[in-house]
Structures are given as C-alpha cells and as structure tokens.
C-alpha cells in the first residue's frame with residue numbers, strides 16, 4: 001500500500017495496531033503517522049517503530065488517507081468536534097473506540113464520510129487479536145478489503161452487524177482481562193501445590209492456548225472437548241464439580257453481559273456530552 005495511515009492516539013491499542021501493520025509489511029514506517037496528546041508517547045513510538053509523528057493533528061488528517069481514531073471514547077467527541085471540518089470526505093475513518101456507534105460517529109463527523117467501527121483487543125500486540133468490524137453505507141468494496149487486511153494483520157477479523165458490537169466487547173474486547181485472571185488463578189492453584197510461580201504461568205498459559213487451539217481447529221464443540229478430558233471417576237470431574245458449585249459459568253456469562261452493558265452506556269454518555 002502506498003498511502004499513509006494516521007493514528008490519533010498512540011496508547012495501548014494504537015501502538016499494537018501500528019506495530020502489527022509494520023510487522024506484516026502492510027505499511028512501511030514512513031507511511032505511518034501518529035498524533036498523541038502526550039508528547040513522550042510519540043517520541044517513544046518514533047524511536048521504537050521509526051514512524052512519523054506530528055504535533056499538528058490537522059497535518060495528520062490532511063496527509064493520511066486512512067485515519068484511525070484510537071483515543072478513549074470519553075475524549076472522542078471533543079477530538080472530532082475540532083477535526084470534523086478538516087477531514088476530506090474521501091478519507092476512510094476507522095474508530096476503535098468502545099461504545100461509540102456508527103450513527104454517533106456520523107453525527108460527530110458527517111453522514112457523507114466513509115466510516116468504520118471496529119472492536120479489537122490487546123492480543124494484537126502479539127498478532128493474535130480478535131476484531132469485529134462494521135462499516136457505514138459509504139464504505140466501498142475496495143475500502144472494505146483494505147480494512148479487513150489491516151485488521152487481519154493483527155490476528156483474526158470478521159465483519160459483524162453493529163447490533164453485535166456490545167457482545168463483541170464482552171466476548172473478545174474485554175475478555176483478555178478475564179482470561180489473565182483465570183491464568184493467574186490457575187497458576188496460584190499450582191503454587192499451592194508447590195510449583196514456582198514462573199513455571200506455573202507457563203503451564204497455565206500453554207494449557208489455555210492449547211485449549212483455545214482445540215476449539216478453533218479440532219471441529220469439536222466445547223461440550224465434547226470437556227467430556228474428552230473428564231475421565232469417569234477421574235481428576236477433572238472433581239474440579240468441574242467445584243467450578244459448577246461456585247457458579248463459574250454463570251459468573252462468566254454475567255461478566256460478559258456487564259461489559260456489554262457498559263459498552264452500551266459509554267455510547268449514551270457520549271450522546272449526553
């Protein structure tokens with residue numbers, strides 16, 4: 001790709017996306033530009049990724065053909081209020097902000113702009129993100145392909161309908177945090193049995209990685225995979241009984257719903273700003 005991609009916000013997610021695009025050689029460093037309110041963030045990105053930074057956000061929206069909005073949802077309305085009249089209608093605008101709908105983005109920019117809303121996750125840092133993508137009516141086939149190739153460079157990406165965006169936050173945007181909690185707790189269990197914490201992290205993380213690969217690659221559904229592990233009268237069914245007794249599955253379902261609900265609320269908060 002010969003055009004320039006510009007990031008407004010170079011924090012956790014902005015940085016993860018930029019580094020994946022460079023690693024996949026979808027863009028060369030001179031084609032990537034960042035503007036961040038916090039200057040040391042830009043200096044660090046210039047140093048580590050050799051990309052261009054600018055303290056002039058207007059310059060970024062002029063030079064970049066694709067503009068990625070990678071700031072927190074709470075500041076997005078102010079950022080767009082300043083920029084809306086400076087972004088050409090032929091630019092492709094990608095928002096990664098939680099909660100902000102396409103209709104709200106169209107209201108903050110304009111309904112004529114080409115706008116994409118995505119929800120990705122931090123495993124993008126290791127090329128293993130899961131990203132849900134939805135497009136407004138102005139996005140054409142070529143742009144759709146470009147967006148999917150950008151987010152496939154981060155891991156997996158799928159087009160979804162926007163009504164599923166809250167679910168996507170609950171199941172994959174926020175879920176790395178709950179999975180790390182699970183890994184940490186698994187490791188603590190092994191520490192209780194005498195294993196060192198560092199070794200326990202490796203055993204726990206590899207077990208989670210392997211189990212995830214089984215779901216993605218074996219063709220069995222999770223229920224069948226559970227049965228394959230639970231030998232009659234064996235060790236696993238003892239552990240499963242403890243998890244069921246403590247409402248493990250129901251707690252996870254409620255956690256997904258809580259994240260989804262908050263995603264919806266973030267949109268409402270932006271509306272009332």
Ligand SMILES: NC(=O)C1=CN([C@@H]2O[C@H](COP(=O)(O)OP(=O)(O)OC[C@H]3O[C@@H](n4cnc5c(N)ncnc54)[C@H](OP(=O)(O)O)[C@@H]3O)[C@@H](O)[C@H]2O)C=CC1
Pocket residue numbers: 008009010011012013014035036037038041070071072073075079096097098119120121122173174
């Ligand atoms: N973290 C995650 O797991 C995920 C986050 N997201 C979404 O990604 C977006 C970014 O999140 P994340 O990367 O975690 O956030 P970060 O806080 O790590 O990054 C945002 C960056 O934007 C900077 N910033 C603040 N205000 C402005 C401004 N007006 N103009 C330019 N830059 C500004 C921040 O600076 P300062 O710190 O000084 O405020 C910070 O460096 C959010 O909308 C979030 O909802 C989506 C999926 C997963």
Ligand SMILES: O=C(O)[C@@H]1CCC=N1
Pocket residue numbers: 098169173174
């Ligand atoms: O916690 C958040 O709001 C962001 C969005 C999804 C993951 N992190």
